[in-house]
Amino acid sequence: MKLNELKVTEINGIGESKSEELKELGVVSVMDLLEYLPFRYDNHQLKDLADVKHEERATIEGKVHSEPSLRYFPRKKSKLxxxxxxxxxxxxxVFFNQPYLKKQLTPGQTVTLTGKWDAHKMTLTVNDIKFGLQPQDESIDPIYPVKGEMSVKQVRRLIKLAFNQYGEEVEEVLPKESLESYKLWPRKQALYSLHFPKSFEHLKQARRRMVYEEFLLFQLKMQMFKKINREQSAGEKLHFSMDDVNRFVTSLPFPLTNAQQRVTHEILKDMSSPHRMNRLLQGDVGSGKTVVAAIALFAAVSSGSQGALMVPTEILAEQHYHSLLQLLEPHQIKVELLTSSVKGKRRADILAKLAEGEVNVLIGTHALIQDEVVFHQLGLVITDEQHRFGVKQRRVLREKGQSPDVLFMTATPIPRTLAISVFGDMDVSVIDEMPAGRKAIETYWAKHNMLDRVLGFVQKELDQGRQAYVICPLIEESDKLDVQNAIDVHAQLQHYFHQYRVGLMHGRLHSSEKEEVMREFTENKCHVLVSTTVVEVGVNVPNATMMVIYDAERFGLSQLHQLRGRVGRGSDQSYCILIADPKSEEGKERMRIMTETSDGFVLSEKDLELRGPGDFFGSKQSGVPDFKIADIVHDYRVLEVARNDASRLVNSEALFHEEAYAPLRSFLEKEGVLTSERLD
Structure with missing residues (x-):
């Protein structure tokens, strides 16, 4: 039997009760236990006290010089x-709450101590003590995640038992050519060294091997899905005339930027191929994704097909509808809008014409995926801010046609690092250039004690007929957090800007109430909008020139950039003011970066470095793969190498036939990739 099929109870020394405790940690099989990796390593290598910095953790060796002194405090606390x-x-x-050590410590005795060094008081606060000299191979302590009754020492002991009994049976996964060309350790040696490292150099080599393996397996799965999707999606090859498309582009009210030209070429090439397009279009706020979408829709319609554009909210749908109507209607393309607000005869009329093929382009919210919506011949599906829709919703829309081309659009600049790991099964196009003439948004960082000056600045903009957003991190007051909340700020600003209308928007409002608040702001019936971060991505209010963000240090760079992008959409100069008193160096660094750059891609890379991939999208549901040991930020080069290797392998015959690749084939089978399951 393979180790991933053997239960942990097969290990001598592990009974039913221990196996239940291991189950709590997600460990069921022998292989699970061997692959239960430490999340950090404590360095107990001996240091010379002269090299230890103030407040640094260190391990030092010395001789007890005096009798211990023990003091007791209330609630059974003690200091030795x-x-x-x-x-x-x-x-x-100094040892806290370890009074029993008084009997064990005697003058002249050799001890090895680990703790925090206070250079001013010449004091070490000890959290670990070993009696006698420290053995060399015990200088690096692996620390494991534990739950319940299980301790780190127990985990280590159980892993040792597993290696003693089954260590020799650990199978190699990587082909010999990878091991040789990258000088990688064999799998069993790497795994053993991650649990029982002899030195930091050994640890580095073991980790390097396992990081490559983890990335290669993940990328192999992604690339295989991509290949299968391509082969299975004998999509409709759209026959359109490039001359007609070029005439349409020439008729646009402004020239395309180089970046828009490049991504348009990539999209049209996909649409005219016999395979179904599965492409992600990334473009910073205001980079002109809608125009690219219009060109793709024009091409689809001129080939005799229909196009659909699905967006998360009614307001966004209406904005896209008006924009695309202006661009497409002069070319005899019938564009319609379908949302939950479109009812009765009007709705029935649109649906009838859609089924007959008289409506060429349908724009709407998730109303597009209702059963009653039937297309005559759907050739292109575009989803805007696709992460706002569930996988099933996107699939339902796609299945309304015979394998239509699919284009996802997002204004969240996703770092290349994340794009090639999260969207490995998609092709990615990037608009990394702004249209000419757009004024950069001036960004300032102000402390809370400068609030009066900030509000005075907002007042000046309002007096000139412009509008402002004010963003708060919370809806209402919190006992735990000392930050501004939308309800209180709304009350304050109603008093401060008494001659203007101040609106309030937050996540607890019903969707129809949110729509109404946003509509009033869009139509300039409301002048200041106080909101949490629910204020929509992509909402276009050209008259809004001020963005004020309270407690800005509580947001990530990408989120701040998204919020800043709500202004700067008209011809007037726009401003973003970050109100923050960050206590951490990281918070100060974020404020500094925001005032220095307006490039969303630069910011997203910095955000990834500062916050890590899990928090990048603002929540853990981002779809970022949860690697055991690899780190997509710091191990980015290895990710690139693994991606290229995986791409080469899936396009070779060797992977499917040669013995050397049998473990990789069996991995793909286990993951369900070779059974033709399809990714969305």
Whole structure:
């Protein structure tokens, strides 16, 4: 039997009760236990006290110099102090709540202590003590995630038992050519060294091997899905005339940027191929994705097909409808809008004409995926801000046609690092250039004590007939967080801007109430909009020139950039003011970066470095793969190498036939990739 099929109870020394505790950690099989990796390593390598910095953790060796002194405090708390001679230094070692050590410590005794060093008081606050000299191979301590009764020492002991009994049976996954060309350790040696490292160099080599394996397997799965999707999606090859498309582009009220030309070429090439397009279009706020969508829709319609554009909210749908109507209607393309607000005879008329093929382009919310919506011949599906829709919703729309081309659009600049890991099964196009003439939004960082000056600045903009957004991190007051909340700020600003209309928007409002608030702001019936971050991505209010963000240090760079992108959509100069008193260096760094750059892709890379992939999209539901050991930010180069290797492998015959690749084939079978399951 393979190790991933053997239960942990097969290991001598692990009974039913221990196996239940391991199950709590997600460990069921022998292989699960061998692959249960530490999340960090404590360095117990001995240091010379002269090299230890103030407040640094260190492990030092010395001799007990005096009798211990023990003091008790209320609630059974205690502090034990002892003088220890470390080389030429006489220091104080302090142990909290370990009174039993008084009997174990005697003058002249050699001890190895680990703790936090206070260079001013010459004191080490000890959290680990070993009696006698420290053995060399115990200087690196692996620390495992644990739950319930299980301790780190127990986990280590059980892993040791597993290796003693089954270590030799760990099978190699990587082909020999990878091991040789990258000088990688064999799998069993790498796994053993991750649990029982002899040195940090060994640890580095073991980790390097396992990171490559993890990335290669993931990328192999992604590339295989992509290949199968291509082969299975004998999509409709759309026959359109490039001359007609070029005439349409020439008729646009403004020239395309180089980036728009490049991504348009990539999309049209996909649409005219016999395979179904599965492409992600990334473009910063205001980079002109709608125009690219219009060109793709024009091409689809001129080939005799219909196009659909699905967006998350009614307001966004209406904005897209008006924009696309202006661009497409002069070319005899019938564009219609379908949302839950379109009812009765009007709705029935649109649906009838859609089924007959008289409506060429349908724009709407998730109303597009209702059963009653039937297309005559759907050739192109575009989803805007696709992460706002569930997988099933996107699939339902796609299935309204015979394998239509699919284009996802997003204004969230996703770093290349994340794009090639999360969207490995898609082709990615990027608009990384702004249309000419757009004024950069001026961004300032203000402290809370400058609020009066900030509001005075907002007042000036309002007096000139413009509008402002004010963003708060919370809806209402919190006992736990000392930050501004939307309800209180709304009340304050109603008083401050008494001659203007101040609206309030937050996540607890019903969707129809949110739509109404947003509509009033869009139509300039409301002048200041106080909101949490629910204010829509993509909402276009050209008259809004001020964005004020309270407690800005509580947001990530990408989120701040998205919020900033709500202004700067008209011809007037726009401003973004970040109100923040960050206590951490990271918070100060975020404010500094925001005032220095307006490039969403630069910001997204910085955000990824500062916050990590899990928080990048603002929540953990981002779809970022949860790697055991690899880190897509710091191991980015390995990710690139693994991606290229995976791409080469899936396009070779060797992967499917040669013995050397049998473990990789069996991995793909286990993942369900080779059974033709399809990714959305």
């Amino acid at each position: 102090s002892i003088r220890v001679l470390i080389g030429r230094y006489l220091i104080t070692a």
